[in-house]
Amino acid sequence: MSLTERLLRIKDSLPQHVTLVAVSKTKPVEDLMVAYRAGQRVFGENKAQEMTAKWSEMPKDIQWHMIGHLQSNKVKYIAPYVALIHGVDRPELLDEIEKQAKKNHRVIDCLLQVHIAQESTKFGWDPEELALWATAKQLDAYSHVRIKGLMGMATFTSDEPQIIQEFTSLKFVYDQLSKVHSHWDTLSMGMSQDYASAISCGSTMVRIGSSIFGDRNY
Numbered sequence: 001m002s003l004t005e006r007l008l009r010i011k012d013s014l015p016q017h018v019t020l021v022a023v024s025k026t027k028p029v030e031d032l033m034v035a036y037r038a039g040q041r042v043f044g045e046n047k048a049q050e051m052t053a054k055w056s057e058m059p060k061d062i063q064w065h066m067i068g069h070l071q072s073n074k075v076k077y078i079a080p081y082v083a084l085i086h087g088v089d090r091p092e093l094l095d096e097i098e099k100q101a102k103k104n105h106r107v108i109d110c111l112l113q114v115h116i117a118q119e120s121t122k123f124g125w126d127p128e129e130l131a132l133w134a135t136a137k138q139l140d141a142y143s144h145v146r147i148k149g150l151m152g153m154a155t156f157t158s159d160e161p162q163i164i165q166e167f168t169s170l171k172f173v174y175d176q177l178s179k180v181h182s183h184w185d186t187l188s189m190g191m192s193q194d195y196a197s198a199i200s201c202g203s204t205m206v207r208i209g210s211s212i213f214g215d216r217n218y
Contacts (some may be wrong), residue, residue: 003031004038007212011039015205018053018199021065023191023209025050026216028198029057035212036062044086044207048074055081066206069123072096079104086151086188086207089123094145101144108144111151111188114173116166126202127173135180149204150174151187154194163194167201174202 001009011020021044028101032043032054042059043053046068055064063083070085072093078085079100079206088110101108112134115124125133139147152170154163167189178184190198190206198206212218 003034003213007035007038007040010208010211015199017204019186019205021067021188021207022212024054024213025055025068025209027213029054031213032058042083044209048077051082057206065207069088075100076103079106079108082108084148084186085110087111087113087123088147089115089125091138094142098142098145104154106144109146109148111149111186112147114150114152114170116152116154117172118162118166122153124152127169131173131176134177139181147181147184149184149188150177151188153191153196155191156193160197163197164201167194167198167203169201183191 007022014020019042021042022035022040023044025046036059039077040183042063042065044065045054045109048066048070051064051066058157064081065084065086066078066082067086069087070093075096085097085108088097094110097108097110113132115122116128116132150170150173154166157163170189171187174187186205188205188207189203192211195206195208
């Protein structure tokens with residue numbers, strides 16, 4: 001099956017309210033352009049320099065999403081163009097995004113990353129800490145950052161009940177905070193191996209890479 005066929009099959013399987021982020025990290029521009037010509041306009045990368053290099057080469061109607069762990073000193077590279085930063089996992093990073101967005105006369109959309117997996121290698125806010133921080137009007141201090149919702153990654157496991165439990169816990173946090181932040185509209189959860197489960201639990205945005213582009217070239 002070709003890249004185009006894989007992409008279109010996945011797009012056709014998604015509910016209308018779910019946004020597909022084609023995770024193109026490590027893949028060459030040629031592959032991304034195949035997806036672009038098939039109608040894909042939202043791409044996700046996890047390294048600032050790689051994403052910036054692709055942004056400079058590719059059509060400017062693409063939405064670029066930063067989906068990886070973002071170091072504060074790399075924000076300046078993506079601030080001029082990034083459409084959505086998924087992995088905001090600490091206040092210091094939000095401060096830097098605010099600073100760089102102001103320099104570029106932009107308001108940058110972001111998602112707060114919540115740690116839901118039983119893996120210490122994953123990043124994110126503790127759900128209880130986030131609930132306290134995000135309901136204490138801390139977000140009112142940011143005029144160049146717009147929080148759109150939450151992001152999370154389930155444990156990499158074949159244990160379906162565990163995955164469902166983790167996604168359900170994130171949806172609960174999202175629902176609770178959405179009562180305070182009524183403009184939130186994005187819950188980013190689900191990747192190639194678990195996006196169907198994520199959608200069943202309420203995801204509105206899935207990040208799919210290998211099922212579209214094939215195995216990674218590291």
